[in-house]
Amino acid sequence: MARTADDLPLRVAQGMLWASFGILVYIRTMSGVSRDAAPLALLLTMASYPPLIAILARHRRPAVRYGLLAALVLLYLLPFFVVGSAWDWMPWTVAAGVLCVLPARPAWPLFGLVVAATGTTAALLGYGVYDSVWFVIVTADDALIVFSLAALVRTVRRLHDAQGELARLALLRERLRLDGELRNVLGGKLRAIAFRMRKAAAFQTREAPVDARQDIREGVGLARRTLAEVRATAGAYRADPIAEPAARIESPRLARFVLLAVLLIQCVLVLLNLYYWEHAAPQTLAWALLGLIGIVILQVAPQTRVTFVVQGLLFLLPLAVIPGSWDRVLSFFTGKVLLTVRPPRSWAIAGAVLAGHLAWLLYDSMTAGTGVLNGLANFGGHVMLAWLAYSLGRLSGLITVLDRARHELAEAAVRRERTRIARDLHDVLGFSLSAVALKGELAERLLDTDPDRARTELASLVSLVERALVELGSIAGDRVELRLAAELDAAREVLTAAGIEATARVTTGPLPAGVDTAVATALRETVTNVLRHSQARTCEVTVSGGEGLVRLRVVNDGALPVSRAEPATPVEPGRHGSGLGSLAQRTGGRLAAVLLPGGRFEVVAEFGSDLTGPSSGPAGPSSGPAGPSSDPAGFGGDPDGVHPVASTQLGDG
Numbered sequence: 001m002a003r004t005a006d007d008l009p010l011r012v013a014q015g016m017l018w019a020s021f022g023i024l025v026y027i028r029t030m031s032g033v034s035r036d037a038a039p040l041a042l043l044l045t046m047a048s049y050p051p052l053i054a055i056l057a058r059h060r061r062p063a064v065r066y067g068l069l070a071a072l073v074l075l076y077l078l079p080f081f082v083v084g085s086a087w088d089w090m091p092w093t094v095a096a097g098v099l100c101v102l103p104a105r106p107a108w109p110l111f112g113l114v115v116a117a118t119g120t121t122a123a124l125l126g127y128g129v130y131d132s133v134w135f136v137i138v139t140a141d142d143a144l145i146v147f148s149l150a151a152l153v154r155t156v157r158r159l160h161d162a163q164g165e166l167a168r169l170a171l172l173r174e175r176l177r178l179d180g181e182l183r184n185v186l187g188g189k190l191r192a193i194a195f196r197m198r199k200a201a202a203f204q205t206r207e208a209p210v211d212a213r214q215d216i217r218e219g220v221g222l223a224r225r226t227l228a229e230v231r232a233t234a235g236a237y238r239a240d241p242i243a244e245p246a247a248r249i250e251s252p253r254l255a256r257f258v259l260l261a262v263l264l265i266q267c268v269l270v271l272l273n274l275y276y277w278e279h280a281a282p283q284t285l286a287w288a289l290l291g292l293i294g295i296v297i298l299q300v301a302p303q304t305r306v307t308f309v310v311q312g313l314l315f316l317l318p319l320a321v322i323p324g325s326w327d328r329v330l331s332f333f334t335g336k337v338l339l340t341v342r343p344p345r346s347w348a349i350a351g352a353v354l355a356g357h358l359a360w361l362l363y364d365s366m367t368a369g370t371g372v373l374n375g376l377a378n379f380g381g382h383v384m385l386a387w388l389a390y391s392l393g394r395l396s397g398l399i400t401v402l403d404r405a406r407h408e409l410a411e412a413a414v415r416r417e418r419t420r421i422a423r424d425l426h427d428v429l430g431f432s433l434s435a436v437a438l439k440g441e442l443a444e445r446l447l448d449t450d451p452d453r454a455r456t457e458l459a460s461l462v463s464l465v466e467r468a469l470v471e472l473g474s475i476a477g478d479r480v481e482l483r484l485a486a487e488l489d490a491a492r493e494v495l496t497a498a499g500i501e502a503t504a505r506v507t508t509g510p511l512p513a514g515v516d517t518a519v520a521t522a523l524r525e526t527v528t529n530v531l532r533h534s535q536a537r538t539c540e541v542t543v544s545g546g547e548g549l550v551r552l553r554v555v556n557d558g559a560l561p562v563s564r565a566e567p568a569t570p571v572e573p574g575r576h577g578s579g580l581g582s583l584a585q586r587t588g589g590r591l592a593a594v595l596l597p598g599g600r601f602e603v604v605a606e607f608g609s610d611l612t613g614p615s616s617g618p619a620g621p622s623s624g625p626a627g628p629s630s631d632p633a634g635f636g637g638d639p640d641g642v643h644p645v646a647s648t649q650l651g652d653g
Contacts, residue, residue, distance in 0.1 A: 030377035095143030201458035335389025559601035
């Protein structure tokens, strides 16, 4: 399978790990060669490498990892039985395997035990104090390098593989929270509206108008207030969600700890070299100690340009006095240059420093008679330290970026979900509550003239509110699945209740579920805007199909006074009203709104007949008129920008 750009962070992390491992293998091999180890001894030295590579290569089941660790230990011990101690026997692979395989609580004591056993074994084999300490330090150093890079790679892999997991959990948590909030805030009010309308519908003819009228008025008033609250809630949900604090990622902290530990180890080696090999005067040792303390303090201090310059001076200046020992800590400055200075200058500076370093080591080795191979082995150690400083810093930054990206994905998912719920609240409950208010006012007027029809209207109101309750319960859980047939019936009823003569014509057969929902959503939004933004007396709804498209066409009058009628004029979505501007985007279709001669307004929405479901893309601008921008009589504005439901406009009948 071809890799994508998304794999780059993981490949970078793995490349740094394997490059470091390769440098360590080179160092240990060159160290054995410089000691005139036999070819068989060199070969057996590498016996424990394959199990460690298998441990580092991928995350395996615990039983497999423990088996690999056991094999690693046995293969490490094998050369003792074949060539004795005439090989590079430092157990850095065992110490690294212990840290990489075992849980932290037993791993660190066992790591300390392995390191201590290294020093004890060196002393028993007759090595001096300096060499025994050197064995201990190198074993701990190499194991920490492998472990820290492996831990960072595991973190990068975990973050890479679970990029969407945090977003999924945040989305689920937000849905549960909003579902409870909507049920508490709006569910109770919808049930109260249903109770009032159910009570009004139960009136007897002889008792008619008095008690029923009061219940209807209270129900209608509550519907208006609830509608205003729905719109306010939808507006609040469109605002950005409050970001939760990011959980702490421990791996960058581990990287800083390991880098500091390795630096301290190198500082100890510098002092040991000055004391044992160069026999430095006490004054020189004191100045070296102060310089090393300064380097360590600046390493843990916040990294700025000033600390970088001061650290550079502390790294470079002592080279003029004690070059043979101080060059070990110089490697950290090389890695810091790679991290701090922008390429290609950073690579040029690092290359110059390493070239000078190699020249000095070769010169020193030939002068001391230790051989070129020894100088090359020592140079590998310095390259390793520089690469470690660069790798740990780079991977720490990479992990921080990956973790930030995960949280940004989660925040974006929550933001999209809140926007979706805001749209569904506006589209679904806005229409239902508008219909409740309009039909309730109609029923109240019919109490005196036609009590039977009033009772029928009230009974349908109860069903409408109960359906709104069901829709409310599905809003936070997932998208509301509207159906065209039910929306056509509801549109006719609410338009008739508003005194608008409604006609509907459907010339398509059964539609796929996705298309059916998209057309029903467009119809509901369009009819809502006809009620809110026009003085319509007639409204025509046509659903037709052909050429792979399903077309919804809604035409209403009352958009402009007849005297101001103009030729057909496209209306820019987003300038008036709300909802239609992003409707096409979120339902996967196309939408056009046009002012027609005679004060009529036309909305045409087209959807592909192979649409499988509503689009879940980001919300577009809130827009989409169904008439002029000014609110006609009965649709008065609100100081807060919340438009109440239209008053009933009865026809002559």
